[in-house]
Amino acid sequence: MFESSGIKGMIFDLYGTLIDIQTDEDDFYTYDTVSKWLQYKGVKIDPEVLKSEYHSKIADRMAVSKEQYPEVRVEEIFAEICNENAIWKSDTTYLGIETSKVFRSASLRRMRPFEESLKILLRYKDIPKCLVSNGQRVFSEKELRFLGLYEHFDHVIFSSDVRYKKPDPRIFKIALDRLKLKPDEVLSIGDTVENDVITPREMGMEAMHVYDAWSSLLD
The missing domain is CATH 1.10.150 (DNA polymerase; domain 1)
Structure with missing residues (x-):
């Protein structure tokens, strides 16, 4: 997919996207x-x-x-x-x-990884990735590490780091800066349309709901 699309990096949400949690x-x-x-x-x-x-x-x-x-x-x-x-x-x-x-x-x-999302991380392991989560680093980072997900990301940004949340576009701008990529070179994947699809698209990124990513990226 990415060879023809110009996508050079990915931004992932955490809860509801990578981790199934209650x-x-x-x-x-x-x-x-x-x-x-x-x-x-x-x-x-x-x-x-x-x-x-x-x-x-x-x-x-x-x-x-x-x-x-x-x-x-x-x-x-x-x-x-x-x-x-x-x-x-x-x-x-x-x-x-x-x-x-x-x-x-x-x-x-309850806390467990979504196997489909893990497969995406593994399939596209050579593409730079940044996690952007409305989460608390104090325990969310531990959960990522415990589930073996932290190592799949080049950069990890939590809303607690910056004291504001998605859908604020500034948190995505930080991710783009860390990836050193332009918006049209990045795909955002998440489970919340307002946070993970609408805002990234308004910024010029490609964006998918996680269910669509499972079906289209794992064919």
């Missing part, structure tokens, strides 16, 4: 697990209070951001919560990072 960030169990873990780190907070604080702090950060599509860093949210509820002194910056991972693991219900 999480539950509203389940009491999630916050109960984190609350109990935090006891051993010197942080005393009731699970329901933890849930309320987590969501309200994210909403507050989003509200004051000047970005059209704002993003937060969850490790900073948890660091703030830990600092406010500590019963002994500790490195709350580090604790925020570790709490984020515990939170993710407690909320995780």
Whole structure:
């Protein structure tokens, strides 16, 4: 396909495209697990209070951001919560990072790679690739590495890195700059039409919904 199309690079979305994932960030169990873990780190907070604080702090950060599509860093949210509820002194910056991972693991219900997308990565292994995800590097990078997907990418960009999300075109501009390619030389693949198809096309890229990519790139 790419020989005749002029495509020299690919941009992939992550969740719903490469990884089939289900999480539950509203389940009491999630916050109960984190609350109990935090006891051993010197942080005393009731699970329901933890849930309320987590969501309200994210909403507050989003509200004051000047970005059209704002993003937060969850490790900073948890660091703030830990600092406010500590019963002994500790490195709350580090604790925020570790709490984020515990939170993710407690909320995780399913995580597996899409075999069809993995086949695309393998079939086009010699084409430069950049991952662009509305994700949190603090745990999303670990998931990529655990599933053996990280090594397929020359560059990896998370919305938490830049503090804004897709469909903001600036995050795709970063990807193009890192790939050192022009828009018409890049194919974007993802599961969200607004984020992964419309914006890349408006920028001059080729773009496919992941289901279309499975059918057309794996023939």
